[in-house]
Amino acid sequence: MAVGMDRSEPAPSSLLDRVRRGSHAAFTELVVAHDADMVRLCLVICRDPELARDATQNAWHRLWSQPPTLRDETRLRSWLLTVAANEARQQLRRQRVGVVRELRAGTADGPTDPIGDVGRLDLNDVLARLDQSQRELLGLRYVLGMTSSEIGAHLRLSPAGVRSRLQRLLTRMRKDLEHG
Amino acid sequence: MDEPMDRFEQRLGSALREYVERPDAAWEPAEVVADVTARPRAVGRTWPAWSMPVRLVAAVVVILALGLTVVVGPRLVPGPGSGSAAAMAIVDGIEYRVGVARSLIVDMGDLTPYGLIESSNWRAQIRDPTAFSLEGIDPLAALVVRAAPGLSDDFGPLGEHLLLWGPKDPFPSICAYFESGHPASPTQCGTAVAGPTSVRATPAALTPPPASSSAPPLGGANGTPLDITVSVNGITVGPLPRQPGLLAIDTLLPGLPWSLEVHTLSGRVIAELSVPTDFQPGTYIRSDLSCGPVLLWVGSEPVYGPAPPSFGAEGPGAPGDCDP
Numbered sequence: 250m251a252v253g254m255d256r257s258e259p260a261p262s263s264l265l266d267r268v269r270r271g272s273h274a275a276f277t278e279l280v281v282a283h284d285a286d287m288v289r290l291c292l293v294i295c296r297d298p299e300l301a302r303d304a305t306q307n308a309w310h311r312l313w314s315q316p317p318t319l320r321d322e323t324r325l326r327s328w329l330l331t332v333a334a335n336e337a338r339q340q341l342r343r344q345r346v347g348v349v350r351e352l353r354a355g356t357a358d359g360p361t362d363p364i365g366d367v368g369r370l371d372l373n374d375v376l377a378r379l380d381q382s383q384r385e386l387l388g389l390r391y392v393l394g395m396t397s398s399e400i401g402a403h404l405r406l407s408p409a410g411v412r413s414r415l416q417r418l419l420t421r422m423r424k425d426l427e428h429g
Numbered sequence: 430m431d432e433p434m435d436r437f438e439q440r441l442g443s444a445l446r447e448y449v450e451r452p453d454a455a456w457e458p459a460e461v462v463a464d465v466t467a468r469p470r471a472v473g474r475t476w477p478a479w480s481m482p483v484r485l486v487a488a489v490v491v492i493l494a495l496g497l498t499v500v501v502g503p504r505l506v507p508g509p510g511s512g513s514a515a516a517m518a519i520v521d522g523i524e525y526r527v528g529v530a531r532s533l534i535v536d537m538g539d540l541t542p543y544g545l546i547e548s549s550n551w552r553a554q555i556r557d558p559t560a561f562s563l564e565g566i567d568p569l570a571a572l573v574v575r576a577a578p579g580l581s582d583d584f585g586p587l588g589e590h591l592l593l594w595g596p597k598d599p600f601p602s603i604c605a606y607f608e609s610g611h612p613a614s615p616t617q618c619g620t621a622v623a624g625p626t627s628v629r630a631t632p633a634a635l636t637p638p639p640a641s642s643s644a645p646p647l648g649g650a651n652g653t654p655l656d657i658t659v660s661v662n663g664i665t666v667g668p669l670p671r672q673p674g675l676l677a678i679d680t681l682l683p684g685l686p687w688s689l690e691v692h693t694l695s696g697r698v699i700a701e702l703s704v705p706t707d708f709q710p711g712t713y714i715r716s717d718l719s720c721g722p723v724l725l726w727v728g729s730e731p732v733y734g735p736a737p738p739s740f741g742a743e744g745p746g747a748p749g750d751c752d753p
Binding site for chain 1: 461536608
């Protein structure tokens with residue numbers, strides 16, 4: 250081994266290069282770094298754990314099988330999330346999800362607090378009323394905690410466009426809550 | 430940088446994060462890797478030798494098609510066929526003005542089928558006759574239709590949707606559907622004309638007109654090399670810079686009715702428009718000078734009649750009409 254070799258943590262670019270050459274270790278590192286977020290995003294879109302897992306696995310297979318050539322390899326996370334979201338949509342197209350689960354999250358604040366209703370709403374039911382792109386938006390913003398600029402870069406929208414869509418989405422959800 | 434969230438968003442985020450914590454979907458990394466790497470890895474596509482001529486022909490066809498697209502350019506919006514009549518559509522017996530909405534942001538989830546377009550002088554530019562209502566917007570105020578693909582005018586692509594402006598006032602609720610800060614968003618939404626595209630009022634050499642909150646948006650475009658200004662009821666409200674894009678005039682404007690004039694620097698009037706109190710959004714005047722067109726619109730970005738000549742192209746005007 251060469252003396253003075255840089256032993257710092259490998260940059261995403263070098264990980265991708267190693268994946269391209271078939272390195273299981275590099276692939277595992279990427280899985281450790283990104284799998285959880287990909288599954289979460291797919292869960293919001295699919296609303297079904299099995300479909301979400303399948304979608305994520307397909308996205309990983311896409312990376313393993315045909316690693317992308319990214320001009321800026323720091324965008325790998327965005328690429329993975331995009332592929333995972335697309336796979337989630339594919340899964341939904343293949344398999345219509347008809348199962349509605351009762352999922353009551355959190356606790357109620359009180360009957361007069363409309364905001365408190367978020368805690369006890371049947372989230373699955375509310376998500377089912379949204380289309381896939383709206384669920385993806387919610388996932389990126391509130392599950393992965395991306396800012397409007399990050400989401401804009403990811404979805405190729407302007408930050409103002411993202412904020413406007415989110416605002417409308419929230420208005421609709423608030424209204425849904427108010428009207429039961 | 431973190432963006433602040435209100436209490437509703439915080440609760441929603443918390444519920445969503447709890448929702449996605451599903452152990453049945455979470456696999457160990459080793460499990461993920463084992464599953465993926467057990468699948469066959471795609472190899473590069475190999476083409477049989479005999480396919481080479483076919484691929485060459487296909488490539489030539491694609492290149493020719495691309496070349497033609499560049500030469501012919503985007504499809505310019507053709508006019509409704511009779512003079513410069515405004516574009517309109519009848520839905521459910523109500524007449525709507527068809528308007529461009531370049532900065533409109535709608536998802537299919539926002540749209541509910543409302544009715545069919547019974548007649549329109551802009552039928553060819555509308556992708557299908559279904560008119561949609563927007564959530565939270567009175568259908569008598571505004572409807573949305575899908576635009577035919579690839580439409581452009583002098584100011585760029587028209588976008589995926591067109592707005593049908595009805596007899597009722599859609600403001601301010603419709604502002605939620607326009608991209609905030611976009612120059613093409615209606616000034617009534619209080620977001621337009623930021624930055625370099627705005628036209629500020631000239632210094633107050635003249636008494637500023639009394640401001641009115643009911644004043645409709647006013648905008649225009651100057652495709653000539655001339656320096657021109659716009660006046661409302663005899664008071665100059667701003668210059669109209671030379672550029673081939675629509676501008677909204679961001680200054681305090683008096684209430685209607687208006688007498689609008691476009692002047693050259695020497696004071697020569699090159700376009701005039703009277704705007705009554707019951708004007709239709711999208712009302713405009715267009716003056717095609719020999720050195721290019723000048724446009725002034727009221728209420729909303731207009732849809733033209735006949736396809737206008739491109740900016741920069743020689744217009745149909747008379748000799749001398751471009752004197753300062």
